[in-house]
Amino acid sequence: MEKPFAIAQCSTAPRFLLALFLFSTLAHAQNTAPKSGQNQPAAAAPSAPVDYDGWGKPIPPAIKNQKPDPAPRRDITGTWDPGNGPDDGGQFLGAKALPVDGKPGHEPPFTPLGLEAYLRTKPSNGARMVPPGETNDPELLCDPQGFPREDLFQLRTTQIVQDREKTYMFYEFDRVWRVIWTDGRELPKDPEPRWYGYSVGKWVDDYTLVVDTNGTDDRTWVDHAGRPHTGDLRVRETFHRVDRDHLEWTVQIDDPKMYTQPWLAMDKFPMRLLPPDMDVREMICSRAEFDEYDKLIGNPASDPAADKVSH
Amino acid sequence: MEHTAIPKPLFILKLTVALLVSSAVAVSQTAPPRPATAPQSPVQKPAQKEVRKEVQKAPQAAPAPATPVEYDGWGRPTAPHPRSAKPAPAPPRDLSGTWEPAGGPLEGTQFNGSKAYEENGRTDREPPYTALGRQLWQGNKPSIGSRGVVPAEANDPVLICDPQGFPRENLFQLRSTQIVQTPIKVLILYEFDQIWRVIWTDGRKLPKDPEPRWFGYSVGKWVDDYTLVVETSGIDDRSWIDNVGRPHSDQLRVEERFHRVDRNHLEWTVSIDDPKMYTKPWVAMDKLPFYLQPPSYDVREMICSPSDSKEYDNLIGNPASDTSTNKNSR
Numbered sequence A: 001m002e003k004p005f006a007i008a009q010c011s012t013a014p015r016f017l018l019a020l021f022l023f024s025t026l027a028h029a030q031n032t033a034p035k036s037g038q039n040q041p042a043a044a045a046p047s048a049p050v051d052y053d054g055w056g057k058p059i060p061p062a063i064k065n066q067k068p069d070p071a072p073r074r075d076i077t078g079t080w081d082p083g084n085g086p087d088d089g090g091q092f093l094g095a096k097a098l099p100v101d102g103k104p105g106h107e108p109p110f111t112p113l114g115l116e117a118y119l120r121t122k123p124s125n126g127a128r129m130v131p132p133g134e135t136n137d138p139e140l141l142c143d144p145q146g147f148p149r150e151d152l153f154q155l156r157t158t159q160i161v162q163d164r165e166k167t168y169m170f171y172e173f174d175r176v177w178r179v180i181w182t183d184g185r186e187l188p189k190d191p192e193p194r195w196y197g198y199s200v201g202k203w204v205d206d207y208t209l210v211v212d213t214n215g216t217d218d219r220t221w222v223d224h225a226g227r228p229h230t231g232d233l234r235v236r237e238t239f240h241r242v243d244r245d246h247l248e249w250t251v252q253i254d255d256p257k258m259y260t261q262p263w264l265a266m267d268k269f270p271m272r273l274l275p276p277d278m279d280v281r282e283m284i285c286s287r288a289e290f291d292e293y294d295k296l297i298g299n300p301a302s303d304p305a306a307d308k309v310s311h
Numbered sequence B: 001m002e003h004t005a006i007p008k009p010l011f012i013l014k015l016t017v018a019l020l021v022s023s024a025v026a027v028s029q030t031a032p033p034r035p036a037t038a039p040q041s042p043v044q045k046p047a048q049k050e051v052r053k054e055v056q057k058a059p060q061a062a063p064a065p066a067t068p069v070e071y072d073g074w075g076r077p078t079a080p081h082p083r084s085a086k087p088a089p090a091p092p093r094d095l096s097g098t099w100e101p102a103g104g105p106l107e108g109t110q111f112n113g114s115k116a117y118e119e120n121g122r123t124d125r126e127p128p129y130t131a132l133g134r135q136l137w138q139g140n141k142p143s144i145g146s147r148g149v150v151p152a153e154a155n156d157p158v159l160i161c162d163p164q165g166f167p168r169e170n171l172f173q174l175r176s177t178q179i180v181q182t183p184i185k186v187l188i189l190y191e192f193d194q195i196w197r198v199i200w201t202d203g204r205k206l207p208k209d210p211e212p213r214w215f216g217y218s219v220g221k222w223v224d225d226y227t228l229v230v231e232t233s234g235i236d237d238r239s240w241i242d243n244v245g246r247p248h249s250d251q252l253r254v255e256e257r258f259h260r261v262d263r264n265h266l267e268w269t270v271s272i273d274d275p276k277m278y279t280k281p282w283v284a285m286d287k288l289p290f291y292l293q294p295p296s297y298d299v300r301e302m303i304c305s306p307s308d309s310k311e312y313d314n315l316i317g318n319p320a321s322d323t324s325t326n327k328n329s330r
Helices: A003-009 A015-023 A112-120 A287-298 B014-021 B024-028 B042-057 B131-139 B306-317
Strands: A078-082 A158-162 A166-170 A177-181 A198-205 A208-214 A234-243 A246-254 A263-274 B097-101 B177-181 B185-189 B196-200 B217-224 B227-233 B253-262 B265-273 B282-293
Touching: A166 B185
Parallel strands: A177 A198, B196 B217
Antiparallel strands: A078 A158, A078 A263, A158 A166, A166 A177, A198 A208, A208 A234, A234 A246, A246 A263, B097 B177, B097 B282, B177 B185, B185 B196, B217 B227, B227 B253, B253 B265, B265 B282
């Protein structure tokens, strides 16, 4: 495992960014050659980094200026990668369409309660970043990201599989799955909250699946910038398959307690189809790796040996 | 969230309770859905009819009045296991479906270690340790079983919600499991931690010197029309094999056999082979039976959450460890 290198090379990056490198050996293997000479990459220009899948196979680059085949009907199955490179869905500054970057118009329409709740969240990245010891980001405990944050932070290679009743989403981050029911059921009216909520989907045309989600756990954040939500959150995702090789993914947030109107968190985010034999890398949050990082580099005073009773 | 279910089992060890806390839905398996759950819509009726049809097929399936009814993640009653009904033959080379432990939802929990080798303090029920294997096993401090220690002394990685990894995902809290197939892979969707894993069936070989992963690298091959044999290697050696701390090294090879007996029944076998830790291969799970749920069945959510564990510590398990006193270490 190449942890020491990952840490040393990135010592100026925010803590969480580094910690993510620790999650799994393969998170940082994207631009490194596979071990033991397996599956040697095709010759690439010296300056063009080659990405590898989880099995060490080179990922073919996106081919521009080639007209893809038409999209199959009512079918979004496949292994999809962010269209602008694997880091395009990182969203460290918050939801892609409204990052916390100080630019005007990038603040969602908070209600007074929403603004108050937002100011209580202490993210580890972005304009409101606090030192590691002061953040209250549940993700730093390795709590589940929950939904919709799974779409809005570390959205990487994503597999989608369909059967007659449902669509399965297989996320890279935390290797978590989620089900979207397409069997015509309605959303539950007063469900037990779940980290990933309850999702139903409907094809509005042959190439567009619209998914509604409710029943999410209000302990989660909407995104990495700490946008809050309540149990009344409704999320609408639109998956539009543009052609065989391209998918657009839109996420809309609607929570009347926190926001005066619905807002777009991800707006036609482009994904591109990978070959079916691409193996998704492993990237899983681990408390033990956080503790190791804290002990070695981040915050030595917090050596877990000193407070292991609390673990 | 129905936290009222949490304080009752004080006699149960911490992890048991923490796992119940880990998701509200975990405790609702035998509790009725919330009173205010949406009334059944017309589109939900066919699924209910399907359930009823299963019941009608089974002469002995009508539950006795005292039998608790179980519910899926969407609050729908789950189909009882129609033991005496003769199912249709298995479809060839097809494991897909939502599978529930045939002995009931707790049958695959394996709190005392892997099903075929439950840890009970007797040496005749020990796996064939090497000297190194025994030494490492004795250093592992589970919070349960005959070697269970108090939570503060346990070093079980799952107590801090680290990934269970493989094969422990099969050998602890193995509950409702969805299997999805494509022409080149089989995806296993576990209930615990809502983790997925992929088994490649496209003919590729296992990598020779892979980067370790929590869930390793898996390839599968159909040895007949109803039996998929899966080999896994490249597993992170920080994980335990099971809930009683059986160790493994990076040399671990796991073989799984998925045998579909008929349309409604599947047997799942797990064999452990790690020459550094064990003198010979041993069977950790031996034909554990599963039965098929209707396709409308929604798997409950059961995810380990450090903040839930902390809440449990503060309230019940170990109030002295209130993390408000050391929150800067988080």
